Amino acid sequence: MFAVAPSALAAGYRLEAHESxxxxxxxxLERAREGEPDKLWVVAAQQTGGRGRRGRPWATPPGNLAATLLIKETPxxxxxxxxxxxxxxxxxxxLSAVVPTAKVALGVDGADAGRSRFELKWPNDVLxxxxxxxGILLESSMLEGDRLALAIGIGVNVVSHPEDVPYPATSLSRLGAKADAGELFLALSDAWVDNMRLWNGGRGLAVIRERWLKRAAGLGxxxxxRVDGRVVRGIFETIDEACRFVIREDDGSRLRIAAGDVHFGAVASAHA
Known part of the structure; x- marks a missing residue:
């Protein structure tokens, strides 16, 4: 069901696939501690004990995608x-490669026509x-010799999405897409190679930041x-050179946030 793209194979990526x-x-991370080399994709069509940020559960019922990339060579x-x-x-x-009609037109005046259907919500969601x-979750573990093992987890609602959550959720099936988890993963493994090349060990972060801002949800x-037990309100102005969230408060001051829960528009008031 799962396979890595030829471009990923050529770049040295490997696959460990599971049904559940x-x-x-x-x-x-267990494989990292066992001595597994860098560039390993661990993929499953079902995940029974997944989690999101702050330990929140992330359900991956059969047919959805749970994929984690193990990276050990980080600066x-x-x-x-x-x-x-x-x-x-x-x-x-x-997603843009496997889902047809990936563009939407919004607004009476058509100002947003052609904007990608898929947007990136800081720091780790795709809308x-x-x-x-x-949802995307990064977890790490220290190995012998003070080496860092990083697990980059990516969960995608392919055939179903949760109903009992305090935010709008959707799935590829609900969007009318026919792609299954295997097709999406194949495209993901290919797209990862291109974006990792741009990142270039962190030296290309400015390029990544520029690309990310073009897809940013809620910009402006x-x-x-909600950060450190308090709620900050303002305008989402940008992400800075370190990819921190920059919010312009009502008094004109700018706050840079490294971690926090972001809510937009009317939802912002409801959750504040």
Whole structure:
């Protein structure tokens, strides 16, 4: 069912595929501790013990995609963390490749016509028509010799999506797409190679940032961010050179946020 793209094979990527696992991230880090080399994709069509940010459960019923890439050759923890943005871009590219009619026209005046259906929500979600389609979770483990093993987990709602969540969610099936998890993963493994080449060990982060901002959800709109036990409201202005979220508060001051829960528009007020 699963296979890596020829471009990924040529670049040295390998595949460990399963019908069902507890957590692809946990399994990838286990493989790292066992001495598995860099560039291993651990993929499953079902995940029974997956989780999202802050330990929240992430269900992967049969037919959805749970994929984790094990990376061990990273310069440092801060630079490695920016691979989450590479993952978002790679998934966005893969979705655009396998899903037809990936453009939507919004607004009475057509100002947003042609904008990609798939947008990137800081720091780690992929939205489709404003609803959550995918989540990305980075987890790490220190190995002998102070080496860092990084698991880049990507979960995608392919055939189904959760109903009992406090935010809009969707799936490829609901969008009318016919692609299955195997087709999406093939495209993802190919798109990853291109975006990883642009990232270039962190030296190309400026290029990644520029590409990410072109797909950013909510850019220029009202947001609230819950961080360190308080809620900050303002305008989502940009992400900075370190990919931190930059919010312009009502008094004109700018706050750079490294981690937090972001809500847009009316949802921002409801969650604040």
């Amino acid at each position: 696992v507890g957590s692809t991230n946990a399994l990838a 440092d923890a801060a630079t490695a963390a920016t691979l989450g943005f590479v993952a978002g871009l790679a998934l966005g590219d893969a 489709a028509d404003g609803a959550k389609l995918s 709109s009202a947001v609230s961010v």
